[in-house]
Amino acid sequence: MTTLFSSLRPLLCAAVLAAPLLAVGQAKPTTKAISPDLFGIFFEDINYAADGGLYGELVQNRSFEYTPSDHGGWHPLTSWDYLHEGYAMGRVSVESAAPLHANNPHYVQLRVENPLQKGLGLKNAGFDGIALKAGENYDFSVWARVKSGTAMPLLVQLRDKKDKVLAETTLSAQAAGWQQYRATFALTAADPEASLVVLATGKGVVDLDMISLFPQKTFHNRPNGLRADLAQVIGDLQPKFVRFPGGCLAHGDGLDNLYDWKKTVGPVEQRVAQRNIWNYHQTAGLGYFEYFQFCEDIGAKPLPVVAAGVSCQNSGGTWKIGGTGQQCVPLADMAAYTQDVVDLVEYANGPATSTWGAKRAAAGHPAPFNLEYIGIGNEDKITPEFEERFKIIYAAVRAKYPKVKVIGTVGPSPKGEDYDKGWAIASQLNVPLVDEHYYEKPKWFLTNNRRYDTYDRTKPKVYLGEYASWGNTLFNAIAEAAYMTSLERNGDVVQLASYAPLLAKEGHTQWNPDLIYFTNSTVVPTVNYYVQQLFGQNQGTDYVSGVVTPPSGAIADTTVAASCVRDAKTGDVILKLVNASATAQPFQVDLAGFKGLNRTATRTTFMGDKDAKNTFASPRTVMPQVTAYKATRQFAYTAQPYSLTVIRLRGKR
Structure with a gap:
């Protein structure tokens, strides 16, 4: 050197x-x-950062919503094994008639013709195994509906990698309509590659959905919370802000894949799962409420980023051929899209008596989250269509919430056409900040x-x-x-x-x-x-x-x-x-x-x-x-x- x-x-x-x-x-x-907020962190659901990572859920494909569009070869039973213990007879199928919720359209049906004591059901090994710790408690839940008979006994087990039972409990599904059933396991032995087993041990037909296993010790002991050790390492950075839910993830792979914050709040069984732009799946279990709550737990300011009415210019893999796949929200739909962005600020900052503030309060947080920043766009190709839509959203946010600092975008590089055009727009509009990127x-x-x-x-x-x-x-x-x-x-x-x-x-x-x-x-x-x-x-x-x-x-x-x-x-x-x-x-x-x-x-x-x-x-x-x-x-x-x-x-x- x-x-x-x-x-x-x-x-x-x-x-x-x-x-x-x-x-x-x-x-x-x-x-x-x-700036008092100079150094922070950027979270994107890439590299399995959310499901299978920071999000505490231990069951993979818990609601049977995996599809081939998520990842080649995937389907609703991916990560599930069908078990018929001993000589049990019956079958398993994925159904969609009268689902638990319209946003969660698939569920599994177990039809037990002869349980022969041991029963039949499903086994899930989580994300590369389920890591269980001795001395810890784990909360199990399942939504079930009995379709035939008066009740269906369910045997729920945690097994080690050699299929030895570490803990088990029995539940009785009795309702003809969807109902949630819960149990808690106290582990005395650890196993880094455990699995969860759910067996129907009676004769009849039962529907199951949202099969879930969570450690009780999540970060700050939050329900539907975050993996404690991983969240703590992030918190130890002492970031002044957290940008979420991502970069390319935010504006998605085409218009149908834009990240819609409204579909990630509310009860988890009512959230909308979708394909991840990084070639896997998003359950939205780690949604906007959890992001805001995590920011609060680590003393960081929230910095959500929304799409600027356009999808990623690399949509459809166009980056491979050097083209632009940027798709635009039709101008006729921009009023509704812009209202969604304005509603996000209300969700974060509005009183509990406001429409979206009430939804935040219903989730357990009556006080505002004190949002100061919001990003509009991410590394976008600065086209005339982008500029037109950015200006619409920017004007609406500034008019309704003038104290919120809007962050614009100037492309993916430290120089070049998009950088110059992005800066020109930001300077013309006097946008408070612009988002520069470079690797x-x-x-x-x-x-x-x-x-x-x-x-x-x-x-x-x-x-x-x-x-x-x-x-x-x-x-x-x-x-x-x-x-x-x-x-x-x-x-x-x-x-x-x-x-x-x-x-x-x-x-x-x-x-x-x-x-x-x-x-x-x-x-x-x-x-x-x-x-x-x-x-x-x-x-x-x-x-x-x-x-x-x-x-x-x-x-x-x-x-x-x-x-x-x-x-x-x-x-x-x-x-x-x-x-x-x-x-x-x-x-x-x-x-x-x-x-x-x-x-x-x-x-x-x-x-x-x-x-x-x-x-x-x-x-x-x-x-x-x-x-x-x-x-x-x-x-x-x-x-x-x-x-x-x-x-x-x-x-x-």
Whole structure:
């Protein structure tokens, strides 16, 4: 690295401040307010992030709604095995007459001709097995309807991977109409690849739907809640906001696949499942209510993104041939579509007496969710049709809710036609923020550290909604850290930033890199995760220039970066020093302009081999190390190769 960029040594480092650095010993650093919401997270249901991931449901295809359009070869009984124990006789079929709800049209019918004591039924192994923990309780539920006879006994079992029964209970379905039946299992033995079995053990006909198994210990013990360990790792990032439900997922693969928030709220058995643009299935069990609730649980602001009246330009796989598959909501239907967007704000912020606020209250949250941001569009092709529909939605939201900050879109790249057109529209309309996206090599992040230094401060602000440096090595993470110091330095124009994507399940990954990898029982934060966490846990309200001086003769735009922020709530001063080179680099620090600092600081170092990674086999290869550090009024600090150092000094408000 040093040899490669030796010709650039006379230039200034990319991390130098937008204003000239003050000399060491100067007592009065300059400050500017930066966004209090700068670092957050972006959640998209990609890589099985929701069903089989963050969403706590352990049964796959619980309502028999899988179809071949979800994934090649899938059908309503995918992930279910038909069991006829012993010599039981009968059959199983998928039916749709008089379903549990019109939005949930399929169910399974068990016709038992002769149970021969053991019965017949279904077995589900969840998403690559059901991970059960000893000492934990699990809640089972099923909707059932007896079609023949007065009652149907149901034997419900949890079995290990060798088919040994771990726990069982018996229920009696008695109603001629749909009714929900519940049971709780207390597990004394663990098994990472268990299965759920439901057997009808009497003669007759019974219909079953919404067969569900949840751990009682969900995140914050929420019913229909989230997987606790995975949600906690996300919460540990201390994000200031959560963007959801996705990027491409939001505007979907064609108009019939747009993400409709109204179909994801209310009782889960009444929600509308649909094909996932990433080639699997969405139950909508993790819906808008759960997203808002999760934001509240981790202390983050919600940032929902809705389609701008157009589908993804890559709809129908047109990205493969370079064409545009963008489909548009007919103008005759735009009033209704726009009302859906306006209703979303009411659902989040309206009083419990309002139409949609009442639906939020009925779900268990009478108080508003205090929505401040809403995104309209995602990486869209900026066509005349897009522009026309964006303007309609934007005008309606601004007219009804002028305090809500609308975020526009400028395409999928850091430059180009869509970027230029998107910015022109945003500037013309004075849209509060625009959503920039880019995935680039580490060198790009190191050589573009000054990207936002020259942005026009009078134009719309920036939400860097998706970015990553194409890899999960330490060098990738350190390059991202260097770039994040520039986001702090330009925190007056960059209001929000989020790495993407957030989650990826082993064996079900459509996109790499990702921030957190997981299996049913293991969570592996990447090295990139720890960089995001260190910035998230050490955010400031003000950027302070003139505190850190990079090493003299440092390689320009390539290897070193630094920032200093102050948290007005605590008075703490936080230094971030980044060295992306193969050799140690000295930084000069001048704290003379601060009063009341406790010079016994906390130092967190994150460093290692350039190519080091955290993996399932070695999940803790590179971890932050926290030690005490004695700072002086002015001091030199030598940053080790491929390192991020965070020095936090306690101060006064």
